[in-house]
Amino acid sequence: MxxxxxxxxxxxxxxxxxxxxxxxxxxxxxxxxxxxxxxxxxxxxxxxxxxxxxxxxxxxxxxxxxxxxxxxxxxxxxxxxxxxxxxxxxxxxxxxxxxxxxxxxxxxxxxxxxxxxxxxxxxSWSILFLLLTWQKLAPLFMLSLINYNFMMIMIISVLSTLMGSLMALNQTNLQLIMTYSSISHLGWMMSMILINNSLTLFYFINYIIISIPLLHLINSEVGNQLFMLTQKNNTNSMIIISLILSLAGLPPLLGFMSKLIILISLINMKLFILSMFLLLGTLISLYFYLNMSLMLMIKSYSMFKTNKNIKNYKSLISLNLMSSFVIYPIVIMFIN
CATH class of the missing domain: 1.10.287 (Helix Hairpins)
Known part of the structure; x- marks a missing residue:
């Protein structure tokens, strides 16, 4: 085949x-x-x-x-x-x-x-995308049906967030970085799996929306190693940087909205220690996300160069950039 x-x-x-x-x-x-x-x-x-x-x-x-x-x-x-x-x-x-x-x-x-x-x-990147997104859908749904072991699920959630962040720190392979990043995001999803399934689904959909253009752009223009992000290519660096920082959870991007809404729900449930551990994991992962962004910023001469690959994802990228003003008020209205 x-x-x-x-x-x-x-x-x-x-x-x-x-x-x-x-x-x-x-x-x-x-x-x-x-x-x-x-x-x-x-x-x-x-x-x-x-x-x-x-x-x-x-x-x-x-x-x-x-x-x-x-x-x-x-x-x-x-x-x-x-x-x-x-x-x-x-x-x-x-x-x-x-x-x-x-x-x-x-x-x-x-x-x-x-x-x-x-x-x-x-x-390959396309199969990696399926493995990190679609293949998690059914097991996550089945996890939401378990009524017992709340404490065990919270421990697994914290471990996933911390391990996914720590293990990615010294990686130079982009596929491994995205894999460990996915494990870290899985921890955030599992933190809400028994409290509010809708917010887990919301986080999961947002993760897919960010991952589709990011993995496609990395696949089409960049190699598998971290240093290749500094190589001369036709990718619009600002677009990839915005998607990477969105995965990191920096405001006002889409990834930040997902994390903020889950944090609000956890704090309302008085789960302060869990919230602190999840934030700690995110801060650690922020290091390697910023490292990737810096690699792309080094080649500043092609920062604003447009590319035909970008045009296919204009709506997803706009949603990522404008989520603070569009998605957040709608979701807050529904959860309150």
Missing amino acids: NNKFFPSNFLFISIMILGTLMSLSSSHWLTMWMGLELNLMSFLPLMNIKGKMLEAEASMKYFIIQSLSSSVLIFGSIMMYIYNLSWYSMFNNTVTILILLSLVLKLGGAPMHFWLPSITKQM
């Missing part, structure tokens, strides 16, 4: 979307598990889109980890059924720990994030 326009790729992408939608639309743990398996079996051929040895190795690692988490998930679901005689309820504390850990492993959250960086540095 060396050709990325191979006709069967459309089939695999369709089955991948179908598997996720099957998990999202079900209230039955067995059919959710079936949806995750459909998603996994269609995503593996997409990881081998260029037919390289490194991709085959990455897809094998991904298959083993996802199979392990799926096995624990179905085992936990069967134990829950034996205990409750129902596939729909979540009332056994011991079993929910099993299901929770299997879903965190599937998501790549700390402290079970070890497998994610080792496979992301070997895949």
